[in-house]
Amino acid sequence: MKYFHILFILLLTGNMACAQQTPSKKNKTMQDLPKTEVETPNGYEVATLGAGCFWCTEAIYQNLQGVETVRSGYSGGHVDQPTYRQVTSxxxxxxxxxxxxxxPAVISFEEILEVFWSTHDPTTLNRQGADVGPQYRxxxxxxxxxxxxxxEFxxxxxxxxxxxxxPIVTEVxxxxxxxxxxxYHQNYFNDNGMQPYCQFVIRPKLEKFKKVFAEKLKD
Known part of the structure; x- marks a missing residue:
């Protein structure tokens, strides 16, 4: 992971002018749903990321400087107001x-992507470790x-x-x-840290993240 961290920093300093403009594929069933309006506080931007189980991803981003109000949820589907049971099916x-x-004055979107691609496996389609299914893409x-x-760049x-x-299979x-x-999914690791999944899956990932990105952590 240290090699990846250094490599991404080098990429961050490069010129984005050569980014490939790959057309995004439109999911008509998803687009038919009402679009969620996101109210962003003044001076802030919003990001929505999927990296496997949201319990793991939430625990990581809650610790980053410049990141606020991390919420777990569901995106990219064709069912309005889905339940956890529907999503996990x-x-x-x-x-x-x-x-x-x-x-963005504290942490850039590029730095957010650096953490994103460093803390999960973006090469496994619809899977993260033992978690299998399109909901974990x-x-x-x-x-x-x-x-x-x-x-895309x-x-x-x-x-x-x-x-x-x-190859990276991350959907953009x-x-x-x-x-x-x-x-019960919100603030999951902090509220359920002693549960087996938290101890054996989330905690090791979180500890590795904290070692690599120590300079970006909240006090």
């Missing part, structure tokens, strides 16, 4: 995601053209660099909707 089309506000749901260009650059043994799709997950 793999039939609603949604991915487990987190959505949060970030202060790797995804960036961009909110503007700048986020789209950054995600660094995805292409990482693929070309050989940072991973296999325009944001359309976000449904907040049930209350």
């Amino acid at each position: 793999g039939t609603s089309g949604h991915a487990e995601v987190i959505q949060f506000y970030f202060d 790797s995804a960036v749901f961009y909110h503007n053209e700048a986020q789209k260009e950054a995600a 660094y995805k292409n650059k990482l693929n070309a660099s050989g940072a991973f043994d296999k 799709t325009a944001f359309n909707n976000f449904y907040v997950a049930e209350d």
Whole structure:
């Protein structure tokens, strides 16, 4: 992971002008749903990311400087107001995601992507470890053209660099909707840290993240 961290920093300093403008594939069933309006506080931007189980992803981004109000939820599907049972069945089309506000004066979207691609396996389609299904897919749901260009640029650059043994399969799709997950999913690791999944899956990932990104952690 340290090699990846250094490699991404080098990529961050490169010129994004050569980003490939790959057309996004439109999911008509998803686009038919009402678009979620996101009210962003003054001076902040919003990000929506899927990196497997949202319990893990939430625990990581809650610790980043400049990141506020991390919420677990569902995006990218064709069912309005889905339940956890519907999403985990793999039939609603949604991915487990987190959505949060970030202060671009403190942390850039490029740095957010660096953490994103460093803390999960973006080469396994519809899978993260033992968690299998389309709800666990790797995804960036961009909110503007700048986020789209950054995600596509660094995805292409990482693929070309050989940072991973296999091609990155991360979905880069325009944001359309976000449904907040049930209350018991929110702040999950902090509230349930002694549960086996937290101890054996989330905690080791969180500890590795904190070692690599120590300079970006909240006090």
